[in-house]
Amino acid sequence: MALIEHQDLSNFNTLAIQAEARFYWAIQSFEDLQAALDWYRSENANMPLLVLGGGSNVILSDHFPGLVLHMQNQGITLLEELSDSETVYLDVDAGENWHELVCHCCEQGWYGLENLALIPGAAGAAPIQNIGAYGVELCDVMDSLECLEIDSGKHYRLSAEQCQFAYRDSIFKQAGEPRRIISRxxxxxxxxxxxNTRYPGLQQSLQDLGVHPEQANPKDILQAVCNLRRVKLPDPAELPNVGSFFKNPIVSEAHYQQLKAEYADLVAYPHGDDYKLAAGWLIDQAGWKGHREEQVAVHERQALVLVNYNKGSAKEVLMLAKKIQDDIWQRYHVALEIEPRHILASGELAQD
Ligand SMILES: Cc1cc2nc3c(=O)[nH]c(=O)nc-3n(C[C@H](O)[C@H](O)[C@H](O)COP(=O)(O)OP(=O)(O)OC[C@H]3O[C@@H](n4cnc5c(N)ncnc54)[C@H](O)[C@@H]3O)c2cc1C
Known part of the structure; x- marks a missing residue:
C-alpha cells in the first residue's frame, strides 16, 4: 500500500502552486491503480479525486481535500502482431514522459511524433486535450487507448474516433461523461x-540549422522544434508556467473580416469555415506582454504564457487571467478560454 497523507504537490505542478493533497498515491502499475481505486471506493467514493501526470496543464487549488493519483506507470511495447513493414503500433503506459517517448521513437526509426517534441507531461495526459504543436496533433498518430472508469471499475478500450478529438479537446473534457483514467x-x-514542415516558423528553424525544409528528415524536425520551443517558451524548471494559458479563439469569417479591416496585421489561420485567431497576438497588441501583478505575470517574450515568479497562488494567477479576458473581450469582442484544467478543491473542473 503506497498511500501517503498530506503530500506536498508544489514540485508536481509546473506552475509551482504551493498545493497539498490530503491523500496521495503514486501509481506504478495497473495493479496499483486498481488497489488505489478499491481503497477510494471503500473509503468514500464522494471524496474529490484528481488524476495527475506531469502537472503541466493544471491550475491546482492550494489545498486538495481528496485523493491524488499520480500516474507513474511505465512501459513501451512494440506490437509485432499489428505492425508491418510500413506501420508500427506501440502501447505506451500512461506514466511515460512524453518528450522522452518522442526521442525514443525517433531514435528507433518510428516516425510521426517529431513535431510534438518537448511538450511537457506524461503520455496518459496527451489525449485529454489532444496535444498539438507545429502542424501535428495527437489524433494524427493515435490508434486507441485503454481506460478505467473510476466509479464502475470497468476497464475497456476506446478507439481514436470514440475519443472525439478536436482542437485541444476530447471526450475526456466533456461534462456528463463517466470519470475515466487513461492507463495506456x-x-x-x-x-x-x-x-510535416508546413508550419512557417518551423521552416525558418530548419534553415537556421542549415537544412532545406524539403530535404529535412525526422531528426532534423525534432531538433528544429526543440530549438524553436527553447527560444519561444520559458522552461518551467526555471520560471514556473503551464505553457499557453489561453486557447486560440475560433471566430466566424464575418468576425474575422471585421477585425482584419481594423487590424491589418492580425494573425489568424483558416479553421474549416471559421478562423483561428492567435491569442498571443491579441494579448500582445493589448499591451499585456511583461505585465506583472505581485508574483504572477505575463511572460516578457510570449504573451500567451502566464508565469509564477515566486509562489503566487492559483487565485492570483486566475485574477490576472480574468483581467486579460475582460480586456480582450472589450477590445475585440473575442472570448478567451483558459487552456489548462482548473481543479477546484471539490475535485470538479471549473468552467472558467
Ligand atoms: C512549457 C509548456 C509548453 C507546453 N506546450 C504545449 C503544446 O505545445 N501543445 C499542447 O497541446 N500542450 C502544451 N502544454 C500543455 C501540457 O504540457 C500538455 O497538455 C500535457 O499533455 C499535459 O500533460 P501532464 O501529464 O502534465 O498533465 P497534467 O497537467 O498532470 O493533467 C492535465 C489534465 O489531464 C488529466 N489527466 C492526466 N493524466 C491522466 C490520465 N492518465 N487519465 C485521465 N486523466 C488524466 C488531469 O486530471 C488534468 O485534468 C505545454 C505546457 C508547458 C508547461
Missing amino acids: IRLRLRRGAQV
Whole structure:
C-alpha cells in the first residue's frame, strides 16, 4: 500500500502552486491503480479525486481535500502482431514522459511524433486535450487507448474516433461523461520518414540549422522544434508556467473580416469555415506582454504564457487571467478560454 497523507504537490505542478493533497498515491502499475481505486471506493467514493501526470496543464487549488493519483506507470511495447513493414503500433503506459517517448521513437526509426517534441507531461495526459504543436496533433498518430472508469471499475478500450478529438479537446473534457483514467495509449507510427514542415516558423528553424525544409528528415524536425520551443517558451524548471494559458479563439469569417479591416496585421489561420485567431497576438497588441501583478505575470517574450515568479497562488494567477479576458473581450469582442484544467478543491473542473 503506497498511500501517503498530506503530500506536498508544489514540485508536481509546473506552475509551482504551493498545493497539498490530503491523500496521495503514486501509481506504478495497473495493479496499483486498481488497489488505489478499491481503497477510494471503500473509503468514500464522494471524496474529490484528481488524476495527475506531469502537472503541466493544471491550475491546482492550494489545498486538495481528496485523493491524488499520480500516474507513474511505465512501459513501451512494440506490437509485432499489428505492425508491418510500413506501420508500427506501440502501447505506451500512461506514466511515460512524453518528450522522452518522442526521442525514443525517433531514435528507433518510428516516425510521426517529431513535431510534438518537448511538450511537457506524461503520455496518459496527451489525449485529454489532444496535444498539438507545429502542424501535428495527437489524433494524427493515435490508434486507441485503454481506460478505467473510476466509479464502475470497468476497464475497456476506446478507439481514436470514440475519443472525439478536436482542437485541444476530447471526450475526456466533456461534462456528463463517466470519470475515466487513461492507463495506456496505443500509437500508430510510420517506419518511413514523411515529414510535416508546413508550419512557417518551423521552416525558418530548419534553415537556421542549415537544412532545406524539403530535404529535412525526422531528426532534423525534432531538433528544429526543440530549438524553436527553447527560444519561444520559458522552461518551467526555471520560471514556473503551464505553457499557453489561453486557447486560440475560433471566430466566424464575418468576425474575422471585421477585425482584419481594423487590424491589418492580425494573425489568424483558416479553421474549416471559421478562423483561428492567435491569442498571443491579441494579448500582445493589448499591451499585456511583461505585465506583472505581485508574483504572477505575463511572460516578457510570449504573451500567451502566464508565469509564477515566486509562489503566487492559483487565485492570483486566475485574477490576472480574468483581467486579460475582460480586456480582450472589450477590445475585440473575442472570448478567451483558459487552456489548462482548473481543479477546484471539490475535485470538479471549473468552467472558467
Ligand atoms: C512549457 C509548456 C509548453 C507546453 N506546450 C504545449 C503544446 O505545445 N501543445 C499542447 O497541446 N500542450 C502544451 N502544454 C500543455 C501540457 O504540457 C500538455 O497538455 C500535457 O499533455 C499535459 O500533460 P501532464 O501529464 O502534465 O498533465 P497534467 O497537467 O498532470 O493533467 C492535465 C489534465 O489531464 C488529466 N489527466 C492526466 N493524466 C491522466 C490520465 N492518465 N487519465 C485521465 N486523466 C488524466 C488531469 O486530471 C488534468 O485534468 C505545454 C505546457 C508547458 C508547461
